Amino acid sequence: MAAGPASHGGHPRAxxxxxxxxxxxxVSMQDPDQGVxxxxxxxxxxxxxxxxxxxxxxxxxxxxxxxxxxxxxxLGTLLVRHGYLYPLRDPCHLELRLDETPYRFQTPYxxxxxxxxxxxxxxxxxxxKKNIRKRGGLFxxxxxxxxxxxxxxxxxxxxxxxxxxxxxxxxxxxxxxxxLVIACQEQTYWLVNRPPPGVPSVxxxxxxxxxxxxxxxxxxxxxxxxxxxxxxxxxxxxxxxSSVCLEAYLKFSSQRGPHDPIMSGCLPSNxxxxxxxxxxxxxxxxxxxxxxxxxEQWAFSFRELLEDPVGRAHFMDFLRKEFSAENLSFWEACxxxxxxxxxxxxxxxxxxxxQFLAPGAARWVNIDSRTMExxxxxxxxxxxxxxxxxxxxxxxxxxxxxxxxxxxxDLYKDLLAEAVVPPETKRRVFPFMxxxxxxxxxxxxxxxxxxREPSGGDGEA
Amino acid sequence: xxxxxxxxxxxxxxxxxxxxxxxxxxxxxxxxxxxxxWDSFTTNKEHAVTMPCTWVMACAYAPSGCxxxxxxxxxxxxxxxxxxxxxxxMAAKKKSVAMHTNYLSACSFTNSDMQILTASGDGTxxxxxxxxxxxxxxxxxxxxxVLCLDLAPSETGxxxxxxxxxxxxxxxxxxxxxxxxxxxxxxxxxxxxxxxPSGDAFASGSDDATCRxxxxxxxxxxxxxxxxxxxxxxxxxxxxxxxxxxxxGYNDYTINVWDxxxxxxxxxxxxxxNRVSTLRVSPDGTAFCSGSWDHTLRAQPQALLLEVALxxxxxxxxxxxxAPVNLRGRARTTCKTxxxxxxxxxxxxxxxxxxxxxxxxK
Numbered sequence: 001m002a003a004g005p006a007s008h009g010g011h012p013r014a015x016x017x018x019x020x021x022x023x024x025x026x027v028s029m030q031d032p033d034q035g036v037x038x039x040x041x042x043x044x045x046x047x048x049x050x051x052x053x054x055x056x057x058x059x060x061x062x063x064x065x066x067x068x069x070x071x072x073x074x075l076g077t078l079l080v081r082h083g084y085l086y087p088l089r090d091p092c093h094l095e096l097r098l099d100e101t102p103y104r105f106q107t108p109y110x111x112x113x114x115x116x117x118x119x120x121x122x123x124x125x126x127x128x129k130k131n132i133r134k135r136g137g138l139f140x141x142x143x144x145x146x147x148x149x150x151x152x153x154x155x156x157x158x159x160x161x162x163x164x165x166x167x168x169x170x171x172x173x174x175x176x177x178x179x180l181v182i183a184c185q186e187q188t189y190w191l192v193n194r195p196p197p198g199v200p201s202v203x204x205x206x207x208x209x210x211x212x213x214x215x216x217x218x219x220x221x222x223x224x225x226x227x228x229x230x231x232x233x234x235x236x237x238x239x240x241x242s243s244v245c246l247e248a249y250l251k252f253s254s255q256r257g258p259h260d261p262i263m264s265g266c267l268p269s270n271x272x273x274x275x276x277x278x279x280x281x282x283x284x285x286x287x288x289x290x291x292x293x294x295x296e297q298w299a300f301s302f303r304e305l306l307e308d309p310v311g312r313a314h315f316m317d318f319l320r321k322e323f324s325a326e327n328l329s330f331w332e333a334c335x336x337x338x339x340x341x342x343x344x345x346x347x348x349x350x351x352x353x354x355q356f357l358a359p360g361a362a363r364w365v366n367i368d369s370r371t372m373e374x375x376x377x378x379x380x381x382x383x384x385x386x387x388x389x390x391x392x393x394x395x396x397x398x399x400x401x402x403x404x405x406x407x408x409x410d411l412y413k414d415l416l417a418e419a420v421v422p423p424e425t426k427r428r429v430f431p432f433m434x435x436x437x438x439x440x441x442x443x444x445x446x447x448x449x450x451x452r453e454p455s456g457g458d459g460e461a
Numbered sequence: 462x463x464x465x466x467x468x469x470x471x472x473x474x475x476x477x478x479x480x481x482x483x484x485x486x487x488x489x490x491x492x493x494x495x496x497x498x499w500d501s502f503t504t505n506k507e508h509a510v511t512m513p514c515t516w517v518m519a520c521a522y523a524p525s526g527c528x529x530x531x532x533x534x535x536x537x538x539x540x541x542x543x544x545x546x547x548x549x550x551m552a553a554k555k556k557s558v559a560m561h562t563n564y565l566s567a568c569s570f571t572n573s574d575m576q577i578l579t580a581s582g583d584g585t586x587x588x589x590x591x592x593x594x595x596x597x598x599x600x601x602x603x604x605x606x607v608l609c610l611d612l613a614p615s616e617t618g619x620x621x622x623x624x625x626x627x628x629x630x631x632x633x634x635x636x637x638x639x640x641x642x643x644x645x646x647x648x649x650x651x652x653x654x655x656x657x658p659s660g661d662a663f664a665s666g667s668d669d670a671t672c673r674x675x676x677x678x679x680x681x682x683x684x685x686x687x688x689x690x691x692x693x694x695x696x697x698x699x700x701x702x703x704x705x706x707x708x709x710g711y712n713d714y715t716i717n718v719w720d721x722x723x724x725x726x727x728x729x730x731x732x733x734x735n736r737v738s739t740l741r742v743s744p745d746g747t748a749f750c751s752g753s754w755d756h757t758l759r760a761q762p763q764a765l766l767l768e769v770a771l772x773x774x775x776x777x778x779x780x781x782x783x784a785p786v787n788l789r790g791r792a793r794t795t796c797k798t799x800x801x802x803x804x805x806x807x808x809x810x811x812x813x814x815x816x817x818x819x820x821x822x823k
Contacts (some may be wrong), residue, residue: 017649017669018712021692071729075690078713200735200754207516207534207564209606209626209650230640240678245661249722252659253701256703262746263703271485271502272465272748272762280484283745303616330780331751338574342590342597385636392617435702437503443483443526443541
């Protein structure tokens with residue numbers, strides 16, 4: 001090969017981790033004791049040593065990593081596609097065949113991790129060699145590339161042809177076996193670096209990422225001061241024992257298990273499986289009669305009760321009976337402020353103050369004096385977080401006081417009793433009769449007033 | 462688990478997707494600048510817009526379902542209101558919201574349509590007001606490109622986590638702009654972060670082929686999800702509704718499903734013909750959708766997993782294999798602490814008091 005390692009422009013990023021892992025895997029596969037069973041492959045009259053078959057590779061992978069056949073085949077195919085294994089017979093498609101096709105391990109000279117930019121000159125030489133060796137031996141896409149390169153570097157084309165001839169002559173001096181192997185290696189290298197059309201290139205990595213930190217953060221006194229502050233806070237932070245946290249996960253997951261369609265299925269049926277969207281209709285945000293699972297979910301945490309519009313409405317009814325509905329209204333108004341547009345902030349703050357906080361207000365909320373003082377001071381310069389303290393106070397009040405009472409109330413018990421448990425839709429006997437999938441109106445079509453309701457939370461309940 | 466819907470229509474690599482709150486619509490963006498809104502249940506395309514830039518790496522659906530946001534190599538995040546008016550060109554109503562000095566890697570609406578949180582290749586995250594395009598808060602601290610972010614499902618709704626090329630995952634306070642916690646145990650770029658449904662922990666997927674679970678209250682990594690046979694990076698992670706399963710899409714074209722509590726792999730899914738670039742579970746947990754560089758998106762429901770015997774998830778009368786799991790972690794404080802493994806008992810429906818043995822030093 002004429003090419004030498006080209007100088008890298010600037011600071012190359014650390015080599016992609018998956019390449020080094022693949023290389024470690026390939027090296028361990030070549031281990032004489034623990035590696036894949038090697039054998040000598042007879043091709044016509046030449047004998048190529050150190051060849052392996054696809055089956056051997058797969059078995060080794062299954063044995064070493066305790067994986068299934070499918071996964072081993074997939075992994076083996078990836079190794080071939082990245083050029084770490086090459087087929088000795090007719091390597092025009094890089095795939096792992098499970099027949100007697102012999103494969104060999106690619107020489108490290110050609111590994112992807114060397115990061116040599118596959119230069120055009122080298123590719124031209126390779127194509128020229130191929131052309132000279134066998135007239136008409138180039139594939140269509142290779143012919144196209146050849147013509148393109150011919151046009152591009154026509155001034156040095158003599159050099160290209162001369163190099164190609166030199167290399168072919170040098171190759172003739174070698175034994176037939178070596179010649180074949182080197183030809184296969186080279187072909188695989190170029191198949192990886194110049195894939196034929198239709199084959200995804202394994203070299204593509206997406207947009208450049210910059211992980212160089214030196215140029216980004218100035219190591220000034222300020223920076224270190226902030227670091228020290230951050231670390232001091234970290235040291236002083238109260239940590240919970242891991243065992244307690246893990247217990248919390250166990251509890252959470254087992255509590256939510258019946259509500260998770262993956263764990264327990266969903267009634268009447270999973271819309272994606274049966275093409276029947278009744279499940280969504282029954283659990284719509286504005287469903288008249290909530291399902292039993294949904295009502296049970298309100299008992300899990302206060303946040304989930306408030307996130308569900310139906311739950312929130314029932315909670316509001318309950319609060320009205322207790323004459324403390326203004327708490328929830330105040331909380332809702334604060335949410336609107338926090339997540340609303342910047343331009344509306346002053347007006348909203350004023351409205352909230354007039355309605356809930358001013359002495360003698362129509363729906364005065366009971367906040368403790370310290371928080372009230374702080375809030376009133378902050379109202380002088382209204383910003384979207386000025387009511388955060390008051391909102392938190394009221395939220396905690398509702399959570400610790402009204403919410404437990406709600407769960408014990410007759411209202412909630414009646415809801416539980418009336419909640420519907422949809423029957424399971426039987427699996428269709430004739431799966432070929434596809435039900436028509438109904439489309440639903442896009443939320444974008446709904447009138448603006450309905451969509452302005454700030455929906456709490458991120459949907460993950 | 463079978464692919465139930467394959468959405469074909471992008472002419473190029475699918476880079477990002479997001480679900481609508483109505484549990485069936487999705488928005489997806491691709492390398493050639495196309496952003497498409499689908500009803501994935503019927504596989505109809507409802508809206509399509511072509512951005513003026515390529516590599517649209519971030520897209521998000523507004524909570525109300527009336528707008529989408531997307532951005533990429535143009536360093537901006539643009540919001541498009543969705544309209545069904547045939548006479549209106551969607552691109553005409555486009556609002557340019559965020560301005561960064563490098564590519565946009567992730568964006569997300571907060572609890573309403575009015576605010577957007579963005580993460581960028583310039584190493585910062587930022588909170589913007591959609592209406593005016595004003596920068597409300599910026600978050601500096603990452604030493605390299607920020608690749609992903611996720612909002613916390615908490616009661617106060619004030620924090621989010623971001624992950625970047627500096628191998629750090631940082632938790633931020635949206636109000637003050639300060640970094641509250643940072644975790645640095647990954648060995649390579651963090652491609653994706655997602656909160657556990659309770660909000661007490663988050664998972665991250667990285668180029669070092671592992672996914673890790675970090676607990677916020679314990680302030681450390683509590684689990685690593687890795688296998689020797691998985692050598693390609695994880696590009697995207699998401700939890701199932703109950704948080705029991707973690708779905709991770711990898712660059713080796715597969716999706717691995719991990720049992721969060723046991724630390725073991727439940728299943729591996731094939732089907733994509735190029736790397737899986739994005740994966741999201743639907744808001745009600747009935748299915749998840751994966752987008753890939755093979756130009757397709759696949760929606761796969763989760764119900765079929767019931768047919769596969771999942772040890773430990775069945776009621777406790779089934780003597781499932783109860784391999785104790787070792788959740789090893791390394792404390793992130795400056796002093797060197799050594800901690801032994803934490804063993805958990807078998808998980809069953811009735812929650813007995815698990816036998817914990819933790820000799821963890823604070």
